Amino acid sequence: MAHTTISPGAVAEWCDALARSLRAGTTLSSALMSIEPADPALAHRSQSVRQALGRGAIVSTAVIGLRPDPASRPQRQSPHLALAAAVLATSGSIGGPAAASLDRLAGALRLRVADGQERSAHSSQARLSAHVLTFVPLTLLGLLAATDSDVRAVLSQPTGIALVSIGLALNLVGWWWVRCIVTTRA
CATH class of the missing domain: 1.20.58 (Methane Monooxygenase Hydroxylase; Chain G, domain 1)
Structure with a gap:
């Protein structure tokens, strides 16, 4: 698949969908497996997480696929997705109200979008x-x-x-x- 940039807005929408699913009573692992992001690049990038979870991996190890690859070029890495991976890994390993963390992350990513539009x-x-x-x-x-x-x-x-x-x-x-x-x- 040709590389396309993953926008902070796309990651925010995915985090919102995950948070809604968590508030509805699903587990973080189930939410990650069942919710495919609407953004094609993000869906492609998160496919490895869904596959790892389907094979029985825990969330904190499954989201390693979302983190930046040190071997790839910097322009191919998404800091927004790396931030989401950190929040998901922390929520998966520590526990607690993951929906609130994902809501705050989505809000922070929307602020990034608004700041970029204002700078433009x-x-x-x-x-x-x-x-x-x-x-x-x-x-x-x-x-x-x-x-x-x-x-x-x-x-x-x-x-x-x-x-x-x-x-x-x-x-x-x-x-x-x-x-x-x-x-x-x-």
Whole structure:
């Protein structure tokens, strides 16, 4: 199966379904075996847990399949799923009200989703500015080169080419810098 990112919202929905099942009276093991996540990537990733539980494993060892694989690349690991694995393993080994823990985890994951959406909304103006500052000078240079013979004469000289090259390099660095600022995680 091709790798897709597991979103915190998908993990939160799964935790909600597990908590509902626990409040209805099922055990954590039964809930994990019977509830398949709606998200296809999460369902695929949690398949090993359902199989291990079906073979008689305890919850704390069955959820090891949800934890990050140290051999895989970091972008393939889901910190949200790792957090859910930790909560499930702790609930499975210590016991107690697992539904409350899963509810709190789902709430925390929803806050992560809301924070990401808020960061995206606040950075949209900076992203738009980066696009404008990148493409307007290039468009203007193309327009002037197409319509003005003096600009074409300057661009045919080594000095003109050097100035345009420096300008393009600075433009690229500015675009990269704004992109780094906008995409930095808090």
